[in-house]
Amino acid sequence: MPELPEVETTRRGVAPHLVGRRVSAVAVREGRLRWPVPPDLDPCLRGQRLEAVERRAKYLLFRFPAGTLLVHLGMSGSLRVVPAGSPPGPHDHVDLAFGERVLRLRDPRRFGSLHWVTGDVAAYPLLARLGPEPLAEGFTPEHLHARARDRRVSAKALLMDGRVVVGVGNIYANESLFRAGIRPTRRSDRLTRADCERLTAAVKAVLTEAIACGGTTLRDFVREDGQPGYFRIALEAYGRGGEPCPRCGTAMRAVRVGQRATVYCPHCQR
DNA sequence: AAATTCTCCTGAAGGC
């Protein structure tokens, strides 16, 4: 569920409270996440001063002098800053204590992961082959068209392929394709240059709006109770199978594309 | 080699 906007909102939410502080202790209550949490996190991080919190795709990068802690939230993960001594809940798996403030990872489904990377983070296998950031200048219609024309996957699978562009998950792939008027099942090699222009523009617009929307939830990251209450932009396609299309009124169609819930308007999206 | 399917996990929702 955390898509790129939620991850970016998380970054902005936690960074101001932690950057410049030193790790006083690391507590791992449940290390069985998607990959085992490195068993030596505490000695790696203890005493290290957090220099910055960055983001690459849906990974958060906690930069320390000795290395980088990568955090992926999977689909149910969340990070909050809580006061030292706050009792952990059932799915609060990892704490990074910075003195009086604690960065707490909660992840009921445990699809998230932590990685300690020394040296060049960009060369880390999970990051090395990733495509451009959707909101960066490298994500252009030319780039998308070049990656689309020699493949035969669905337009939706193309958008969700991290080698093509990162950070576009199922929800925003649906929304972007709706805005661009492109059917999710359209083969990528049938996307015209004009289609790719509309699609890149739609992706950038949807994600930009969603991030702006997340700004209203920033204060939630230091609450002691409850999950961060992400506000989400009004979704026009995702989850609206059977409902009338917001543009033309035709019944939206729900199908599965690549094992993922997919909704589109058969009239507006070709 | 590219494309598709599988896999991890648990809360929520639906059925009876």
Add this chain to the structure above:
DNA sequence: TGCCTTCAGGAGAATT
């Protein structure tokens, strides 16, 4: 009311 089944999904791994 409550138990059981089904589903959702990020993205790397496995399979076709």
